Amino acid sequence: MKPVLTALTIAGTDPSGGAGVPVDLQVFRDFGVHGLSAITAVVWQNTQGVRGYRALEAGVLKAQLEAIGEDLPVGGVKIGMVPTEALLEEIAAFLGAFDDGADADGADADGMPVVFDPVMAEGSGVKSLADEGASRWMPGLKRSVGLITPNADEARRLAGDGPETPVELVEELLAQGWRRVLLKGGHLERQGDEVVDWYGDGEGVMELPGYPAVPVDVRGTGCQLSSAIVASRVGGASWVGAVEEARGYLHEKLRGARRVGEGRPIVVR
Numbered sequence: 001m002k003p004v005l006t007a008l009t010i011a012g013t014d015p016s017g018g019a020g021v022p023v024d025l026q027v028f029r030d031f032g033v034h035g036l037s038a039i040t041a042v043v044w045q046n047t048q049g050v051r052g053y054r055a056l057e058a059g060v061l062k063a064q065l066e067a068i069g070e071d072l073p074v075g076g077v078k079i080g081m082v083p084t085e086a087l088l089e090e091i092a093a094f095l096g097a098f099d100d101g102a103d104a105d106g107a108d109a110d111g112m113p114v115v116f117d118p119v120m121a122e123g124s125g126v127k128s129l130a131d132e133g134a135s136r137w138m139p140g141l142k143r144s145v146g147l148i149t150p151n152a153d154e155a156r157r158l159a160g161d162g163p164e165t166p167v168e169l170v171e172e173l174l175a176q177g178w179r180r181v182l183l184k185g186g187h188l189e190r191q192g193d194e195v196v197d198w199y200g201d202g203e204g205v206m207e208l209p210g211y212p213a214v215p216v217d218v219r220g221t222g223c224q225l226s227s228a229i230v231a232s233r234v235g236g237a238s239w240v241g242a243v244e245e246a247r248g249y250l251h252e253k254l255r256g257a258r259r260v261g262e263g264r265p266i267v268v269r
Contacts, residue, residue, distance in 0.1 A: 005033045006073055007230050010091055011080030011223070012041040012053065012129070018266035019220035024078055024227040026269070030249070031231035036072060038064040041083050047219065048263030050122040053129065058086035065094040074098070076112055076234040078227045079145070081119045083130045085137045095144035113233035116145045117226035118154050139176060147180040147239060148173065149226045155183055170200035182229075182243055184222065199243055208244070211251045218257045219264045225250050
């Protein structure tokens with residue numbers, strides 16, 4: 001029998017099922033990967049937006065990760081909402097026992113892929129989802145993360161003042177020590193009717209082929225994309241191959257976005 005492929009999501013909840021851990025687990029299953037989960041925060045939100053959240057104590061997250069690590073193989077990790085520095089430190093300690101499969105130059109190698117979607121605010125950018133100063137302590141995950149997937153707003157907060165163009169943002173994050181960067185173009189000013197992303201690693205920065213823009217703002221797309229990249233890597237794809245497969249997967253799923261509540265649409269099965 002084939003071994004069971006697994007991936008772990010470390011993220012927040014979403015009672016409306018449009019983002020966070022519920023979506024991550026759906027994506028893993030779509031890729032034939034068994035989903036594991038550890039909760040960082042309980043979030044009360046619906047399709048209209050985030051109303052609030054409670055970050056779990058670091059010891060609670062540590063207990064979840066220890067329970068998983070003592071019994072289950074972890075083939076890959078997606079990190080989403082990390083609202084406090086104490087939680088980040090527990091994640092970093094957990095990942096320290098693994099090799100994410102990249103050397104100092106960002107070259108592919110065998111090992112466990114780790115993808116970080118640096119959630120610092122809800123999709124509209126209005127409601128903060130992390131403690132003040134998150135952009136200063138989030139780089140504490142650089143050593144273990146194989147790929148970071150910020151949108152433009154998150155990239156600017158991490159990069160600081162200076163970089164303006166997408167290429168400059170990616171280059172700055174790489175210079176800071178992130179091994180690979182996928183800058184999502186959904187929050188950038190578009191030229192025409194396509195959304196374009198940028199990917200950078202030790203070989204340089206490249207503009208990825210565009211996909212037709214969706215006329216509505218769908219919730220949870222960052223969660224889906226980062227989870228799909230992890231699942232694709234767990235299945236054996238290279239980093240670039242996983243990024244492209246995940247982008248294609250998301251594009252197809254967005255065609256099935258529907259309004260379930262009174263707010264933004266979500267991807268439904």
